[in-house]
Amino acid sequence: MKKTFTILIASLALLSCQNKAQDATQVSNKIAEKQELAQTQNIQDTIKIPKPTDEIAGEFYKAIFDNDSIKVRQMLETVFPANYEPKNKISPLQALIWSSDNLYLTKLFVEGGAKINNKENPLTVVASEYGRLEILKYLIEKGCDIKNNKAFNTAGFHRFYDGAKFLLLNGANQEKGDVRGKIWLFEQAVIKSDYEVLNKLNLTNEELNNNNCDGETALIIAVKQNNFQMVKYLLNKNVDKKKPETFDCGDNVNYGKTPIQIAKKANYQEIISLLK
Secondary structure, three states: OHHHHHHHHHHHHHHHHHHHHHHHHHHHHHHHHHHHHHHHHHHHHHOOOOOOOHHHHHHHHHHHHOOOHHHHHHHHHHOOOOOOOOOOOOOHHHHHHHHOOOHHHHHHHHHOOOOOOOOOOOHHHHHHHOOOHHHHHHHHHOOOOOOOOOHHHHHHHOOOHHHHHHHHHOOOOOOOOOOHHHHHHHHHHHHHOOHHHHOOOOOOHHHHOOOOOOOOOHHHHHHHOOOHHHHHHHHHOOOOOOOOOEEOOOOOOEEOOOHHHHHHHHOOHHHHHHHO
């Protein structure tokens, strides 16, 4: 027994040491990253890098699309200013967001002076379209606009739940862009029972009662899940409890069962009582 106890103590001690080593490594990596960012910024501040040639620009964009962090950093320090945007090309930072969720390189650009508030092509919209969560968070932290563009609905339209939720909870505009993005997020929040999202959404009666191409309204989704609390929540939002399954994504409109008919068929007694 004593031997077993000794082995257990030794194992716990080893695990503790491993955890401490991992924490120390993470801290060390963050410090190193900050030092690299500062170094790159200082180099660009002290050395006037001339306008890149077309050949250098092509090489730089290739490194971005190859997600070659080392080469991009080297070129930023020597031959390509972080704030330079070649004519007739998308900006280097937009190219980066297109190609990867590389937060490290994003920071190199931003700390080096890259433009991040382009009203014509907001980077938060680009990050939302391509599902770049960490970059999206960083851009918002740096003050990029989300209140006057379609970033939120873009994230929803492209089925980027985590991004749409983050934008919603940080006050993004819910009306600009294709509101099918907001409706998709609404349906997903119902499926996930995500009341944090549901309580932040601004939905019209039409949006609350929208049906998808499977014919389902949010209420019908909740009924099919036998989710008593969600059905109750939606009824308190005054959704239409009589609207049947509505299949209208083709040339014709067809109707299926009402919410109470679905509940009765499945014998969901508690939900039936709510829908009467």
